[in-house]
Amino acid sequence: MTQLNRQSASPIKALALASAAAMVLVGCAAADEEQETVAPTASETQEPAAVGGNMVVGITVDPDTIFPWKATQFQAFRMLENVYDTLTAFDADLNVVPGLAESWEISADGTSITFDLRDGVTFADGSSFGSEDVKYSYEAIQDEENAAVARSTLGGVTSIETPDADTVVLNLATADVGLLANLTSVNLAIVSSDDTEESLSTATNGTGPFVLESRTAGQNVVLARNSSYWGNPTPLDTLEFRVLPDEAAIAAAMSAGNVQMAVFSDPITARTVSGGVTVNTTPQLSYHALMLNARNGSMTSTDVRLAISCAIDRQSVLDTALLGEGEVTGPITSPAFKSDPNARPCPERDLAKSAEYLAASGNAGGLEIDAIVAQDLYAGAVDIAQAVAAQLAEANITLNLEVLESGTYIDRWIAGDFETAIALNGGRPDPDGMYGRYFPSTGNLNQVSGYSSDSMDKLFADGKVEGDPAARKAIYDAVSKELEDNAVWVWLFSGYTYTATSDTITGFTPMTTGSWQYLRTTGLQ
Amino acid sequence: MRVLESAVVKKAAGSLATLVGVAIFVFFMLRAIPGDAISASLGTEAAGLTEVQRKSLEEYYGLDQSLASQFFSWVGNLFQGNLGFSVRAQQSVLDLTAAALPVTFQLAVFAIILALAIGVPVGMLAASRVGKPRDVIGQALSLIGLSVPAFLLATTLLTFLAVNLGFNPNGLGYKTFFEDPVVNLQQMLLPSLVLGFGISAPIIRTTRAAVLDVSGQDFVRTAKAKGVSTRRLQFKHILRNALIPIVTMTGLQFGYLLGGAVVVEQIFSLPGVGRQVLTGIQQKEYALVQSTVLVIAAAFVIVNLLTDLLYRAIDPRVRAE
Numbered sequence: 001m002t003q004l005n006r007q008s009a010s011p012i013k014a015l016a017l018a019s020a021a022a023m024v025l026v027g028c029a030a031a032d033e034e035q036e037t038v039a040p041t042a043s044e045t046q047e048p049a050a051v052g053g054n055m056v057v058g059i060t061v062d063p064d065t066i067f068p069w070k071a072t073q074f075q076a077f078r079m080l081e082n083v084y085d086t087l088t089a090f091d092a093d094l095n096v097v098p099g100l101a102e103s104w105e106i107s108a109d110g111t112s113i114t115f116d117l118r119d120g121v122t123f124a125d126g127s128s129f130g131s132e133d134v135k136y137s138y139e140a141i142q143d144e145e146n147a148a149v150a151r152s153t154l155g156g157v158t159s160i161e162t163p164d165a166d167t168v169v170l171n172l173a174t175a176d177v178g179l180l181a182n183l184t185s186v187n188l189a190i191v192s193s194d195d196t197e198e199s200l201s202t203a204t205n206g207t208g209p210f211v212l213e214s215r216t217a218g219q220n221v222v223l224a225r226n227s228s229y230w231g232n233p234t235p236l237d238t239l240e241f242r243v244l245p246d247e248a249a250i251a252a253a254m255s256a257g258n259v260q261m262a263v264f265s266d267p268i269t270a271r272t273v274s275g276g277v278t279v280n281t282t283p284q285l286s287y288h289a290l291m292l293n294a295r296n297g298s299m300t301s302t303d304v305r306l307a308i309s310c311a312i313d314r315q316s317v318l319d320t321a322l323l324g325e326g327e328v329t330g331p332i333t334s335p336a337f338k339s340d341p342n343a344r345p346c347p348e349r350d351l352a353k354s355a356e357y358l359a360a361s362g363n364a365g366g367l368e369i370d371a372i373v374a375q376d377l378y379a380g381a382v383d384i385a386q387a388v389a390a391q392l393a394e395a396n397i398t399l400n401l402e403v404l405e406s407g408t409y410i411d412r413w414i415a416g417d418f419e420t421a422i423a424l425n426g427g428r429p430d431p432d433g434m435y436g437r438y439f440p441s442t443g444n445l446n447q448v449s450g451y452s453s454d455s456m457d458k459l460f461a462d463g464k465v466e467g468d469p470a471a472r473k474a475i476y477d478a479v480s481k482e483l484e485d486n487a488v489w490v491w492l493f494s495g496y497t498y499t500a501t502s503d504t505i506t507g508f509t510p511m512t513t514g515s516w517q518y519l520r521t522t523g524l525q
Numbered sequence: 526m527r528v529l530e531s532a533v534v535k536k537a538a539g540s541l542a543t544l545v546g547v548a549i550f551v552f553f554m555l556r557a558i559p560g561d562a563i564s565a566s567l568g569t570e571a572a573g574l575t576e577v578q579r580k581s582l583e584e585y586y587g588l589d590q591s592l593a594s595q596f597f598s599w600v601g602n603l604f605q606g607n608l609g610f611s612v613r614a615q616q617s618v619l620d621l622t623a624a625a626l627p628v629t630f631q632l633a634v635f636a637i638i639l640a641l642a643i644g645v646p647v648g649m650l651a652a653s654r655v656g657k658p659r660d661v662i663g664q665a666l667s668l669i670g671l672s673v674p675a676f677l678l679a680t681t682l683l684t685f686l687a688v689n690l691g692f693n694p695n696g697l698g699y700k701t702f703f704e705d706p707v708v709n710l711q712q713m714l715l716p717s718l719v720l721g722f723g724i725s726a727p728i729i730r731t732t733r734a735a736v737l738d739v740s741g742q743d744f745v746r747t748a749k750a751k752g753v754s755t756r757r758l759q760f761k762h763i764l765r766n767a768l769i770p771i772v773t774m775t776g777l778q779f780g781y782l783l784g785g786a787v788v789v790e791q792i793f794s795l796p797g798v799g800r801q802v803l804t805g806i807q808q809k810e811y812a813l814v815q816s817t818v819l820v821i822a823a824a825f826v827i828v829n830l831l832t833d834l835l836y837r838a839i840d841p842r843v844r845a846e
Contacts, residue, residue: 056698064566064613064808072567144577147585152573202615217614217621218796218804219699242698244794248680252687253696274688377568407560407809414564414572437573444573 053524054238055505057516058250058262062243063221066212067201068189069141069148077186078516079221079241084189084206087115087134087168088180092509092518094335094429096180100129100190100207101168110175110465115168121230123192124204124211131162136193138170146197150187152437152444153179175465177472178432209234209520219243235507235523248272251500260502260524263514265379267325270498280499281325282510285333285427285434288326288380290371290388290420290490293450297419298369303361305487308369308420310346310354311395312388318493321383326495331483333427333494334434335512337473339480345487354395366396371420373401374409378424384492385422416447427494429513431476432464439479439488451488536833540826547822548603551815552596558809562586562612565809586612587812599815608820609812611805618816621801626820629790629797631702632720633782635713637775639721640728645771647725648732649759652740663729670726679719679792686715695793716793720786724778731774735767742766768839776832780825 063076068084071077089099101115121129138160141148156176161169172179182188195205204212209231210223223239242259244250247269253259255274264270270279292299292308299305314328330339346353358364373385382403389399399420404412412418428434437443440460441452456479463475483489499510507521563582564571574582583589590598602609608618651663687693694711702709739745740763748762787799798817805813836843 061804061807062614066615070566072570144575145581147574147578147581149567149570151578217611217616218625218800240698242696243796244696245791245800246680246794248684249695249792249794252683252693255684256687256691256693256696258693258696272684272688405559407558407564410564410569410571411559413569444575448569448572 051233051235051523052237053235054240055236055261055522055524056240056242056259057519058244058253058259059241060243060245060247060250062215062218063241065201066204066215066221067197068186068191068206069146069150069197071187072149074514075241078514079223080189080204080206081186081208081515081517082210082223082239082519083204083208083212084186084191085121085208086184086186086188086190088183089517090181090184090429090511090513090515092511094512096184099184100134104180106467110177110467111172113170113172113179115170117166117168118230119166121207122228123207124226124228125192126228127192127194129190129192129207130165131168132165133190133193134168135160135162137190138188141188148187150182150185153182153185153188153433174461175467176432177464177467178430178436181428181430182433210239213238232521234520236519239519254500254502257502260505261508261522262500263510264498264500267323267496267498270500273500276503277500278503280501280510281496282499283327283496283512284494284514285335285429285512286424286514287329287333287427287494288384288422288424288492290492291418291423291448291450292420292487292489293416293418294486294488295416295450298361298363298367299419299450301361302486303357304363304367304369306345307354307357307361307363307367307395308392308397309344309484309487309490310350310357311397312391312490312492313349314341314492316349317384317387317391320387322380322493322495326493329491329494331480331489331491332431332434332476334429334431334476336429336469337431337476339477339484339491341491343481344484349391351395358396366398368398368400369419370400370402371422372409372412372418373403373422374406375403377406377409380495381422381424388422388490388492413448416450424495431479432460435479436460436464439483449488451483451486453482456482533830533834536830540830543826544819544822548600548815548819549596551818552599552811553592555809555811555814556592558806560809561588562809562811563588565807595811599812603816603819608816611810611813613804613808613810613813618813621813622798622817622820625796625798625801625817626824627701628699628795629783629786629799632713632716632786632790632795632797633779635717636720636724636782636786637779639717640724640778641775643721643725644728645732645764648729649736649764651729652733652736653759655737660733663733667726667729670722670724670729673723675719675723675786676788676792678722679716679789682715682719683792695795699794699796712793712795716786716789716795719789720782724782727774727778728771731770732767735770736763739763739766765839769836769843772832772835772839776828776835780828783824783828784821 059075061075063079064073065071065076066080068080071080086099087101088096091097100118100121102118104113104115106113117131123129138154138157140146141151142154156172156174157170158173159171163169189206191200192205207230209226209229211226213222213224215221220243221241225234225237244253247264247266250259250262251269251273254262254277257275273279292305294300318324318326318328328341330341330343332339358367371385373381375382385401389401392399413421437445438449439452439456440446441457446452459475459479463472466472466475497514501508504525506523506525509518563586599609608622610617611621614621647663647666651660654660683693694708697708699712700708745762748758787803790797790799798821802814802817805817
């Protein structure tokens with residue numbers, strides 16, 4: 001889990017807001033689009049797509065890399081997951097399903113996973129896929145020199161064996177129940193053992209349904225159907241990711257029929273799209289939080305943190321800052337392990353209790369604290385900060401906002417150089433993947449989280465090896481409880497994304513992870 | 526002739542000094558901005574990097590060299606025609622700029638033509654009857670041009686035409702004039718209109734002021750007394766003598782446009798140099814930003830130089846000096 005790297009956030013927020021306002025003025029008359037909130041559904045339930053056609057997806061910035069192990073940018077990630085495959089995959093309900101591995105077996109003690117690889121899989125260049133490619137890919141990702149983003153996911157893998165061309169065995173230091181889910185990331189894509197980072201930075205060579213046809217900086221990336229794809233061939237002939245740098249421009253292009261699909265972060269802009277377009281509102285796993293650095297300043301006091309937590313009305317902040325577009329959340333947003341948002345010392349805003357905690361901390365006369373906020377990293381950060389500050393002021397807590405340019409914010413965030421921070425952090429389907437780097441004392445982001453404890457270390461260690469789903473849920477409920485009881489952070493709410501699709505599109509399913517993997521089943525009528 | 530050569534040499538030397546100053550300023554200012562290509566690429570994921578990973582990435586992005594080494598390496602490469610390499614686009618900055626500059630140049634030329642077509646006649650009309658309705662309308666038009674932000678006009682036009690008429694050539698993906706002249710001209714239409722309308726405002730004001738100034742001079746009164754027709758007086762005597770400030774203003778505006786009309790390029794999805802610089806700044810791609818800014822500065826300097834030379838062509842008094 002980490003803060004989202006939103007390249008699509010407008011660099012000129014005022015411009016974006018004013019643009020949206022202008023669009024509302026001229027576009028409100030054309031409100032014949034359909035707006036609905038959907039839970040992701042299995043793609044199998046949708047109509048089969050027609051074969052053929054060229055589809056255009058509007059994006060605000062072009063992918064910054066085509067090398068999967070280093071991709072963190074939203075656009076790059078979403079494009080590459082249609083070009084490369086992983087051993088395991090998610091279905092629309094976030095169940096782990098076979099990817100390049102057809103099946104797997106976990107040893108009784110959980111320290112060994114044997115994957116049976118698919119037969120008949122080839123890379124786009126025609127070379128065959130086998131166990132050596134998996135070993136090569138994972139060992140390269142583990143190599144620090146390669147600076148692969150997902151290296152820590154394979155941190156517990158001690159060795160990789162390839163008994164034959166179709167079998168791979170991962171040996172682990174300790175059991176890791178979340179590993180199968182974590183292997184679904186395109187940052188752990190399997191590449192050919194004949195390829196290098198250099199070769200894959202200028203051309204793709206994956207086993208996925210599409211291959212890179214062309215890439216023009218600042219204009220577009222065009223993918224073409226991979227005719228040797230092992231799965232059902234994708235219905236589309238080509239899939240173009242067209243760069244239209246402003247969401248207003250994308251909305252206009254959709255209205256004019258130039259673009260068939262786009263994801264909007266701004267609901268107002270999404271609603272200005274007219275014509276035969278459906279806008280799906282999809283809840284996200286990512287969440288907004290006020291991070292409290294328990295190793296810095298007055299945040300070292302649990303009573304101070306609880307006073308802050310009790311003084312904030314999450315729903316009110318959501319209504320004020322994001323026009324109610326989201327859902328109040330607890331720490332864990334992973335669907336199967338979701339925290340109860342009301343299971344906290346103050347389920348509702350309670351100023352009296354906040355005052356009690358403040359007095360217990362020795363700050364009965366009030367308290368002044370600092371918060372860092374990124375003004376250009378993602379939309380709504382400053383609005384959320386101001387709404388939180390206004391509520392804390394009523395609890396005699398002054399929140400001094402340091403509104404920073406994203407570079408400064410990231411530098412300070414990475415160094416843990418803050419008392420509190422307004423943040424938008426990414427969620428994951430597995431809670432270990434979501435928080436395993438933050439709250440265990442050995443986690444590589446623990447200095448940022450500002451909190452650790454022996455009990456937390458034990459819970460995460462137990463959660464990693466517990467195979468029984470109910471028992472595992474209980475463990476992460478306990479994690480959630482400790483986080484809330486100690487007001488480690490103030491978890492606020494999760495937002496939505498708005499996926500606009502032309503009515504000529506079939507077979508696409510938006511996902512809570514933000515994934516566009518169902519572009520591989522998408523077709524045009 | 527020798528005087529002209531001397532003036533040109535002086536101008537050229539001044540321009541070169543300006544470019545050196547821009548190079549040094551941009552290079553160090555860019556690095557003074559917090560963050561680097563690693564944090565721009567990874568965001569807060571960068572917090573999870575080990576020391577070895579960070580060093581490896583610094584090497585990848587060319588951040589492992591000292592500032593002085595980076596600067597002299599860049600300048601040395603510039604003299605060999607190498608503007609650097611964009612890791613993001615996996616292309617040389619020269620190639621990227623060679624693709625982006627013509628887009629911006631075409632947009633700037635169209636916008637200036639439109640601005641002059643609106644600004645000069647309206648300015649002349651306004652000056653011809655001071656305080657009368659045509660003057661009030663002319664001044665109101667210039668006030669609107671100055672007051673309405675380009676992003677508002679651009680977004681409104683774009684959305685209105687797309688939603689109501691289904692007209693949005695800019696959503697088709699950019700086409701060069703040689704790829705598809707019809708689509709290219711359609712794609713340039715709205716951004717040129719937006720920019721041209723905005724730039725016409727100072728041209729209206731400059732034209733009006735210059736025409737009024739010249740109209741009050743003795744030679745105009747003499748020409749009138751000699752019975753020169755109004756049309757001839759307006760165009761041959763007044764406008765010609767009022768051209769210097771109009772040319773100056775036009776040159777300045779053209780120079781600014783070559784710097785990239787970032788907002789308009791952004792809204793109309795034109796892949797010009799303004800967008801290239803903006804993306805480079807967001808991604809902290811030092812080579813891309815510093816080289817593109819230098820190219821823009823050079824273009825600005827050349828336009829200024831040409832404007833100075835144009836003075837000599839249109840005003841014999843400047844030639845005499």
